[in-house]
Amino acid sequence: MNFTGTDEYVATNELQLAVNAAIALQKPLLIKGEPGTGKTMLAEQIAKSLNLPLIQWHIKSTTKAQQGLYEYDAVSRLRDSQLGDDKVHDIGNYIVPGKLWESFESGDQSILLIDEIDKADIEFPNDLLLELDKMEFFVYETKELIKAKTRPIVIITSNNEKELPDAFLRRCFFHYIEFPDSQTMEKIVDVHYPNLKKELLSQAMDVFFDVRKIPGLKKKPSTSELIDWLKLLMADDIPEDVLKNRSAKNAIPPLYGALLKNEQDVHLLEKLAFMHRAKS
Numbered sequence: 446m447n448f449t450g451t452d453e454y455v456a457t458n459e460l461q462l463a464v465n466a467a468i469a470l471q472k473p474l475l476i477k478g479e480p481g482t483g484k485t486m487l488a489e490q491i492a493k494s495l496n497l498p499l500i501q502w503h504i505k506s507t508t509k510a511q512q513g514l515y516e517y518d519a520v521s522r523l524r525d526s527q528l529g530d531d532k533v534h535d536i537g538n539y540i541v542p543g544k545l546w547e548s549f550e551s552g553d554q555s556i557l558l559i560d561e562i563d564k565a566d567i568e569f570p571n572d573l574l575l576e577l578d579k580m581e582f583f584v585y586e587t588k589e590l591i592k593a594k595t596r597p598i599v600i601i602t603s604n605n606e607k608e609l610p611d612a613f614l615r616r617c618f619f620h621y622i623e624f625p626d627s628q629t630m631e632k633i634v635d636v637h638y639p640n641l642k643k644e645l646l647s648q649a650m651d652v653f654f655d656v657r658k659i660p661g662l663k664k665k666p667s668t669s670e671l672i673d674w675l676k677l678l679m680a681d682d683i684p685e686d687v688l689k690n691r692s693a694k695n696a697i698p699p700l701y702g703a704l705l706k707n708e709q710d711v712h713l714l715e716k717l718a719f720m721h722r723a724k725s
Contacts, residue, residue, distance in 0.1 A: 446495050454483065454490035455625075455632045463620035464491060470618055473559075473577055473599035475609075478622030481667025484602040487622075488558035491600065498555045500597070502544035504564045510572030513543040513559075514582050514591075537587050545576060549593040557597040563606040570613035578616055625668060627654065637672050641679065648688035649675055652698050656705075661713055666704040674703035 448464040450456035456464070464487075467474035476484045492499035502513055518539040526533045542550070548557040562570060576582045580593035601617065603609065625633060627650055634646060653674070657665045666674075677683075677700045688698070697714045698704060705711050 448491055448494050451490045451494050453493075453636060454486060455629060455636060456487075456490075457629065460487070460620060460622065463618065467618040468598055471596055472616065472618045473601050475601045475603065475614070475617035475619045476622060477603050477605055477619070479624055479665070479667055480604055481669040482622045482624060483668065484622060485558070485560050488556055488560075488600040488602075491598070492556040495556075497598070498551060498553065499558065500544055500548045500551070500555050501558045501560060503560045504562055504569070506564050508565050508569070510569050511543075513545040513573065514576065515543050515546055515584060516541045517586055540584060540586060545582070546591055548597040549580065549591055551597070552594065554595040555597045557599045559599065559601045561604060562601050563603040563609065567607060567610070571610050574612060574616065630668070630671070633668060634672070634675065638675060638679070641675065645678065645683075645688075646675075649678060652688050653704070656698065656714075659713065659717070663709050664706050670704050670706075674700060677703055
């Protein structure tokens, strides 16, 4: 197996090496990077490239590690016992497999995405150490050992909201997705809009990277936001001159709502424009 990117996903050489190294080492691939740099999409495209099923476990702040293994539905069993249902005599009827169990039981090798692991409690990664290492776990209610038939390729994403435990990090192959430079970004845009006018792309890219360079910006616009913004520029048929003739006194780009996501950043750009006009 060798991942080289897809027609829908531009993977740098470094990212390709990281994916293939993690597969060769049979270790989870821990992916970090700014929001919007394609971490989640990476797992989807690896699955597409290698023609493997994708099992996705999206983590929330309330998610517990046990849910990835299985859950015991005691409420349903109690209700069925009150109704006199015979199925209550087999506790296995109330064991609900989680995403890890699903990936372990998959007949063929699968891609298991554990998305945004840093959203969960700090103990969450430690609670999965043994299961991800040994690729097995025990179901105490049924006294059953669940062992992976074929070791899944595990992709774990993090937005760096919390520090991950050292013991967990030691078991992973790590890669940080750097924010794309202008050349890589052009390739990414070309995947989405192959017929985009070169002049419009050039001017829009200049505006986009200029906005990202502004000191004090609370949330820098990401790749996905650039894609959305370009879609709007094309839909509204914004002429290149509007972007080309932009100056500091007109600091806020047209259709800025696709790029800027909070009022503090809008006010910052308005303040910069005001200061420039005051100097003129």
